[in-house]
Amino acid sequence: MFRSINVLPGFDLWPGALDPEAQADLLRLVQAAFEAAPPACYETAYGKAMSVAMSSFGSLGWTSDKAGYRYADRHPGTGQPWPAMPQALLDLWAALADPETPPDSALINLYRGDARMGLHQDRDEADPRFPVLSISLGDTAVFRIGGTSRKDPTRSLKLSSGDVCRLSGPARLAFHGVDRILPGSSGLIPGGGRINITLRRAASA
Ligand SMILES: O=C(O)CCC(=O)C(=O)O
Numbered sequence: 001m002f003r004s005i006n007v008l009p010g011f012d013l014w015p016g017a018l019d020p021e022a023q024a025d026l027l028r029l030v031q032a033a034f035e036a037a038p039p040a041c042y043e044t045a046y047g048k049a050m051s052v053a054m055s056s057f058g059s060l061g062w063t064s065d066k067a068g069y070r071y072a073d074r075h076p077g078t079g080q081p082w083p084a085m086p087q088a089l090l091d092l093w094a095a096l097a098d099p100e101t102p103p104d105s106a107l108i109n110l111y112r113g114d115a116r117m118g119l120h121q122d123r124d125e126a127d128p129r130f131p132v133l134s135i136s137l138g139d140t141a142v143f144r145i146g147g148t149s150r151k152d153p154t155r156s157l158k159l160s161s162g163d164v165c166r167l168s169g170p171a172r173l174a175f176h177g178v179d180r181i182l183p184g185s186s187g188l189i190p191g192g193g194r195i196n197i198t199l200r201r202a203a204s205a
């Protein structure tokens, strides 16, 4: 499980880190989270709704509205705390990201149809010394990653169900995004599509 490929300095990929059984277990946890904390396509400060629907596990969840991006301790629709962080995600983070400081946020991204995510940096966390650990489930994504300047050259790679990747060190603030999802590339998610979970330490430790 713990064999990685160093794709770029600070960007590591563990292909197939989660076996089919672990993927199905995680999908069930996500489905339960979606019941309690329904995924929503948030609006951005630019007034446009994102094509990716989002929810979260953990004490903090990433949200967005006209006022901008932020971490919130409650689901904006239900007003309830986010579903608890599953033990399997805590264990994965301890093994591949940081054995000492647990993650306090797991953003769940749901890509259906032609949902995509534009090139961006993850910079709403208090301390970028903690990595971002990303898990892919369901249909394959065409993922793009470049450098810390928007103008830097980018490369693209496919992320398949069960793959885990990590942005840390020199790649922690690298621009990245998802160009598209390859429909029908996995049978894991009923109705198709892709789920991505990003584990983070959002508050300072
Ligand atoms: O879906 C992905 O693979 C990337 C998600 C992402 O970049 C994010 O949630 O910040």
Ligand SMILES: [Fe+2]
Binding pocket: 120, 121, 122, 176
């Ligand atoms: Fe990101």
